[in-house]
Amino acid sequence: MLEKVPEPRLEMPPQYDWDELVQENRVHRTLYTDPNIFTLEMTHIFGGTWVYLAHESQIPNNNDFITGKLGLRPLIITRDGEGKIRALYNRCTHRGTTLCRWDKGNSRSFQCPYHGWNFLNTGQLRGVPWPDGYTAEIRDEKFNLAQLERVESYRGFIFGTLNPDMPPLIDWLGPITQPIDDWLDRNPGGKVVVCEANRLKYKGNWKLAYDNSADGYHVIYSHRSLIETENRFREGEKEKGMAFYKGTPDKLEMYVAYTGNGHHFKDKRPNIEKRAGGLWAIESLHPGMEYFAEKLRTRLGDKAEAALDLAGSEPVNINVFPNLSLLGNHIQVIEPVSFTETNAVWYGTKIVDDGTLGQETVDDINALRMRTQEGFPNLGEVDDISNFEQIQVGLACLEDEWVYMNRGLGLPERFRTDDQGVIYGPATDEVFMREYIKEWKRLMKTEPHLVVRREP
Numbered sequence: 001m002l003e004k005v006p007e008p009r010l011e012m013p014p015q016y017d018w019d020e021l022v023q024e025n026r027v028h029r030t031l032y033t034d035p036n037i038f039t040l041e042m043t044h045i046f047g048g049t050w051v052y053l054a055h056e057s058q059i060p061n062n063n064d065f066i067t068g069k070l071g072l073r074p075l076i077i078t079r080d081g082e083g084k085i086r087a088l089y090n091r092c093t094h095r096g097t098t099l100c101r102w103d104k105g106n107s108r109s110f111q112c113p114y115h116g117w118n119f120l121n122t123g124q125l126r127g128v129p130w131p132d133g134y135t136a137e138i139r140d141e142k143f144n145l146a147q148l149e150r151v152e153s154y155r156g157f158i159f160g161t162l163n164p165d166m167p168p169l170i171d172w173l174g175p176i177t178q179p180i181d182d183w184l185d186r187n188p189g190g191k192v193v194v195c196e197a198n199r200l201k202y203k204g205n206w207k208l209a210y211d212n213s214a215d216g217y218h219v220i221y222s223h224r225s226l227i228e229t230e231n232r233f234r235e236g237e238k239e240k241g242m243a244f245y246k247g248t249p250d251k252l253e254m255y256v257a258y259t260g261n262g263h264h265f266k267d268k269r270p271n272i273e274k275r276a277g278g279l280w281a282i283e284s285l286h287p288g289m290e291y292f293a294e295k296l297r298t299r300l301g302d303k304a305e306a307a308l309d310l311a312g313s314e315p316v317n318i319n320v321f322p323n324l325s326l327l328g329n330h331i332q333v334i335e336p337v338s339f340t341e342t343n344a345v346w347y348g349t350k351i352v353d354d355g356t357l358g359q360e361t362v363d364d365i366n367a368l369r370m371r372t373q374e375g376f377p378n379l380g381e382v383d384d385i386s387n388f389e390q391i392q393v394g395l396a397c398l399e400d401e402w403v404y405m406n407r408g409l410g411l412p413e414r415f416r417t418d419d420q421g422v423i424y425g426p427a428t429d430e431v432f433m434r435e436y437i438k439e440w441k442r443l444m445k446t447e448p449h450l451v452v453r454r455e456p
């Protein structure tokens with residue numbers, strides 16, 4: 001059974017002029033400060049388009065589950081007894097409490113902690129305590145859990161939508177699949193396993209994180225203390241980390257690319273020396289790294305440098321609208337909480353032995369990846385988050401209405417567009433923001449026809 005999802009019932013729904021609020025060079029402050037716009041986003045964006053939910057490696061076996069979110073909707077993302085991936089609403093159909101309070105586990109059914117209604121992981125109501133207190137109506141499918149009508153994966157990344165009219169996931173991803181493929185295929189076997197996360201939160205709107213996701217303009221200013229720390233560790237050595245942003249970053253070969261549907265990526269790989277060990281050479285120091293690097297060099301000899309590159313932070317920022325980023329070796333998920341509160345969750349990733357490197361070497365590479373993955377979320381993301389929070393403070397100035405994203409605008413010689421429509425520009429330009437916010441505006445203008453499914 002499919003049920004139509006109604007428009008959010010706002011008290012006195014305001015009429016927005018989206019073309020006034022989102023202009024070619026600027027957006028209005030209320031995109032970040034208006035709780036009604038946030039409420040509409042939770043349907044038009046987080047519901048109306050494909051949204052990243054989880055990674056398949058988090059639920060490898062039948063009946064595995066994790067809890068997650070689609071916007072503000074709590075979900076149980078599970079692989080049912082037949083291996084089908086489902087995104088169930090984590091909301092008891094009796095009186096509405098969340099059904100599952102665990103982060104993850106393995107279960108064929110979920111019993112509500114409030115009055116004990118029990119649901120199969122297909123969403124069907126399996127039974128209720130003392131059923132003789134109900135008429136036969138209790139067997140109606142309206143008591144089965146709501147679930148997302150469409151759930152699809154791309155190479156392990158699970159997405160869901162309430163919008164039955166969305167194109168297949170792969171078509172919607174389009175050319176952003178190329179950097180995602182590169183990101184996976186640099187590892188033998190082309191897979192990653194998602195580990196635990198650094199969980200950060202900030203007092204600011206969720207779009208502030210997406211605005212920043214390929215921002216090459218802020219790096220040398222916002223992350224100055226991190227870059228200085230990384231580069232005073234070993235004086236006279238090759239510059240580490242993001243040091244290539246100093247000087248004139250737009251003259252380097254790195255670039256930003258907008259690939260459509262809100263997706264974009266920053267590619268810093270052309271800055272890296274093309275040789276085995278070229279990436280590892282700029283990895284900044286992390287506690288414990290010498291021990292594992294030495295072990296790999298002793299075991300693998302001249303093959304060690306290529307193995308060490310697998311532990312180095314991949315120099316790309318790949319951003320899939322609205323909530324997924326692959327940054328270095330992390331998976332970052334943006335979770336909106338309120339118009340002025342967001343979770344920024346940074347999952348580590350491990351590589352998997354496909355027989356090429358052997359388990360011992362893969363374990364050492366993964367130990368190093370854990371060290372490198374501790375770096376940016378602890379020492380860099382905090383710089384970004386403090387800017388996001390301070391933007392939210394600054395946007396309280398009602399009379400100063402506009403946020404500018406105009407760097408590069410009016411300078412067409414800075415850009416080129418290829419035959420797939422991908423726009424390429426210099427690393428510091430805000431073209432990706434201007435383009436993604438057009439997609440945001442299109443979705444906010446579109447009347448969504450959303451549905452939820454209940455199994456019969």
Ligand code: FES
Nearest residue numbers: 092094095112115
């Ligand atoms: S709220 Fe779930 S059984 Fe009552």
Ligand SMILES: [Fe+2]
Nearest residue numbers: 219222223384
């Ligand atoms: Fe940053």
